[in-house]
Amino acid sequence: MRVVAASLHLVRLDLVHEFQTSSHRKGHLDHVLVRLEDESGAVGWGEIASPAAPYYNAENVDTCWTVAAGYLLPAVLGATWDHPAQVPALWRRVRGNEFAKAGVDMAAWTLWSGAAGVPLATALGGTRTEVVAGVSLGIEPTVDELLAQVAVxxxxxxxxxxLKIAPGWDVEPVRAVRAAWPDLDVHVDANGVYTESDDDLAALRALDGYGLTMIEQPFAPRDLLAHARFAASVGTPVCLDESVETLADLALAVHLQAGRVLNIKVSRMGGLTAAVAAHDAAQAAGWPVWCGGMHEFGVGRYANVALSALPGFTLPSDVSGSDKYYARDVVVPPVVARAGRVTVPTEPGLGAQVDDEWLAGTTLRSERFTAG
Incomplete structure (x- = not known):
């Protein structure tokens, strides 16, 4: 397969409900969509679910565009490859920039699977016909408003x-949600903002008594030792997210027993190729995995659904329906969840079509590239 043309599209979608994490609040998202085209005219789409600011990791929309346009697409255009797992080797000299890589890698997978007449999930090794979806709820102004969102x-x-948590917004909301829904599968996500101070540790350990499925990323990404110490002191499994960007990170975390669950995000890991490898490594280590999200538009969300069809994804993934976040998605049909489950597409490639007319009206910037 040889890619002869590519384009980047900076797209903005408004959220139907503002979302707040421990670092910031947002009412819309700007993501970069990647389009690859081969010699036959076949097209594959990927999504750079780029943070707007460097709060989740060091990347943002501008850095992702720069790296994709200046380094990743030039490496792919005109190159010949037989399988999408070979594509990351084309940019092996580029360090980091996993979000940017993820969008181009995803586009290569959807291009190849569509041209081969194979569903993306099947191409990745998926075995499920549907995946169980969970929802991620942000920090609300009041506990009552949070309870209203959970009820919906x-x-x-x-x-x-x-539930997103932060110092000062942790034990009280968890207590309230657990009181209202004693049997609900609930877990919390700190996005790495806690420290090993007495107050922070007291709050985190207090959460151990509420029957949570996991406590996700309590400490800073590189602080695996803090995670290991905390994991040894509580019964609730610790889940790692930002701490694991590479397979080497996962191997170290397993060695240190810094957690017991892995959140695999396609964007954070640098694409579907790396995400599948992380799934395999976690399975070998006995760590259950689930697919986390970055509020992806339909392109990235369908890719997450396909990834979640792999056998090691035994916990609910962040693949809720498009309507939870957007009044109208960029793909047709949008991702739909019924009774908390999403059907894995059986059509070749991504399983949905990008709505070109709608995309044109939501695009802030675009650029086309050709081989040579």
Missing amino acids: HVGHGYPRVK
């Missing part, structure tokens, strides 16, 4: 709810 999504059939 439990009412829609979602079996798992993830």
Whole structure:
């Protein structure tokens, strides 16, 4: 396969409900969509689910565009490859920039699987026909407003709810949610903002008594020793997210027993190729995995659904329906969750078509590239 043309599209979608994490609040998202075209005219789409600011990791929309346009696409254009797992080797000299890499890698997978007439999930090694979806809820102005949001999504059939937490917004909201839904699958996500101070550790350890499925990323990404110490002191499994960007990170975390669960994000790991490898390594280590999200548009969300069809994804993934976040998605059909489950597409490639007319009206910037 030889890619002869590519384009980048900076797309903005408004959120139907503002979302707040421990670092910031957002009402819309700007993501970069990647389009690859081969010699036959076949097209594959990927998504750079780029953070707007360097709060989740060091990347943002501008850095992703620069790296994709200046380094990744020039490496891919005109190159010949037989399988998408070979594509990351084309940019092996580029360090880091995993979000940017993820979008181009994803586009290569959807291009190849579509041209081969194979569903993306099957191409990745998926075995499920549907995946269980969970929802991620941000920090709300009041506990009552949080309870209202939980009620909406439990009412829609979602079996798992993830709550964003931060110092001062942790024990009280968890206590309230658990009191209202004693049997609900609940876990919390700190996005690495806690420290090993007495107050922070007291709050985190207090969460151990609420029957949580996991406590996700309590400490800073590189602080695996803090995670290992905390994991040894509580019964609730610790899940790692930002700490694991590479397979070497995962191997070290397993060695240190810094957690017991892995959140695999396609964007954070640098693409579907790396995500599948992380799934395999986690399975070998006995760590259950689930697919986390970055509020992806439909392109990235369908890719997450396909990845979640792999056998090691035994926990609910962040693949809720498009309507949870956006009034209208960029793909047709949008991702739909019924009773908290999403059907894995059986059509070749991504399983949905990008709505070109709608995309044109939501695109802030675009650029086309050709081989040579």
